[in-house]
Amino acid sequence: MELPKKLLDLTDFFSRFPGVGDKTALRQTLFMSKWTPNELAEFGNCVKELASLKKCVMCGMFADDEKCSVCNSEERGEAKTLCVIETITDCLAIERSGFFRGRFHILGGVLNPLVGIGPEELGLDHLFERIKNDEIEEVILAVNPSVEGDATCSFIKDSIDSNLKVERIGFGVPMGGSLEYLDSLTISKALENRQKM
Amino acid sequence: MELPKKLLDLTDFFSRFPGVGDKTALRQTLFMSKWTPNELAEFGNCVKELASLKKCVMCGMFADDEKCSVCNSEERGEAKTLCVIETITDCLAIERSGFFRGRFHILGGVLNPLVGIGPEELGLDHLFERIKNDEIEEVILAVNPSVEGDATCSFIKDSIDSNLKVERIGFGVPMGGSLEYLDSLTISKALENRQKM
Incomplete structure (x- = not known):
């Protein structure tokens, strides 16, 4: 049939x-x-x-107008804190947590010279300009942990004014996770990133 | 956001x-x-x-033209065998098996007086007419086993000329099935429907 x-x-x-x-x-x-x-x-x-569908001219997130609701919002407290992420879905995940009250910057990927993704393709110039123009005081690099992600973070860190506070999100044991089932790299990171109680 | x-x-x-x-x-x-x-x-x-999207005027299956590819086909051998089924997806399942070479008739449901589905709603008159007009010699009732399905089959059987061959698909252990995990009703049916080897 x-x-x-x-x-x-x-x-x-x-x-x-x-x-x-x-x-x-x-x-x-x-x-x-x-x-x-x-x-x-x-x-x-x-x-x-x-x-x-439009994208925010500032952060690259989907938007109804020229700017997205986060970049437009005057109510969000920490307008001087910029969270740099890879994708729009990462942005949604951070928003779901409700913890972060600053602005976003979506790279759309990570540096990967092997497939021809360099600083230009990621629009890093736009990021550096924005950090200056918006008088950003703190940059949080919430890029996923991978060889390319790590390289991207190092590149951004090195290109930014060294007076700025630049941090990367913490790596370690996820909430509800069990040491028994975690890979060695995560456990090493968790031990390395131990916090004073 | x-x-x-x-x-x-x-x-x-x-x-x-x-x-x-x-x-x-x-x-x-x-x-x-x-x-x-x-x-x-x-x-x-x-x-x-x-x-x-059109439906075949004969069997109720989706169709490009007035009739579907099965009702239109002159090549399908057993044009005098009619398989009565509940839904379009049941029809697709039977076609996938490749075993049946006759025509279909899709009821679109089963008799269920409690929710107001009677012989009229299922268009059973159209079915009985078709059986006469197309000089159907064999009716296979491939309605799913359920209280309503069983009642529908009985109703159709009783309404058809008793000279016609009317059969219901076989119930029993599914291929690859294991007696250990089957319900008692299926096992009873399988024992009842045992076949000479």
Whole structure:
């Protein structure tokens, strides 16, 4: 039996999503086949609308206007603290924690000369300019731990005025984690980063 | 941080899908935010196109034209054998097995007077008419085993000319199944339905 092209085309799109296989994609398409034409039109429009999604000119986060809600907010206390991160999802994760009240700067990746990602591709000049213009006093490097991430942090640290406070997020045992199941590198880091009680 | 309305609207749609929670929905939206405007437009159109998806006038399966590829096919051998099933996905499952070479009839559900699904709602008249018009010689009831499914099968059996061959699919131990983990009802059915070797 051949399914109609309309179904197959849509299934093909769904199967592009991470973690969605052919079976799930077909299941989603079949689920949608029960929707009203109105719902389908609305969903279709939502999809198309995404093409005009804006990014904040300051931090690179998604935004409704020129600036995102964080960069626009006058209420966020620590406007002189800048948190440098890799991706938009990292930004959302930090926001979920509710701990940080400063501004963000999204790099969009890390330095990786092997695949042609240098300081220019990450727009590091824009970051350094922003640190000056916004009179940032504290830079928190919340870049993920990896060879490239570590190199990126070193590069940023070395390029910034040495009077500035530049810190990297702490590495160690995650909350709820168990030493028994953690890798040696994490345990070494946790011992190295021990804190006075 | 507030995400742009465009993202939230799309995430809302994704979270309607079965097995998709808020987190996965957001992940899918963020994944799509990297797509080109062209891809988004194509996907959006595919979604809208689904509103004009046709169903086969004969069997109720999705179709490109008036009739689906199975009802249209002259090559399928057993045009006089009709397999009655509940849903379109059941039809796809049977087709995947590759065993059945007859025609389908999709009920779209089973009799359930408590929620107001009677013979009319299932279009059983259309089924009985088809059995006569198409000179069907064998009816296979591949309705899932449940109280309502059993009642539906009995109702159909009683409404059909008693000269016709009416059978229900076999119940028993599934291939690769282990008696150890099967429920008592399935084991009873398997013993009852034992076959001469």
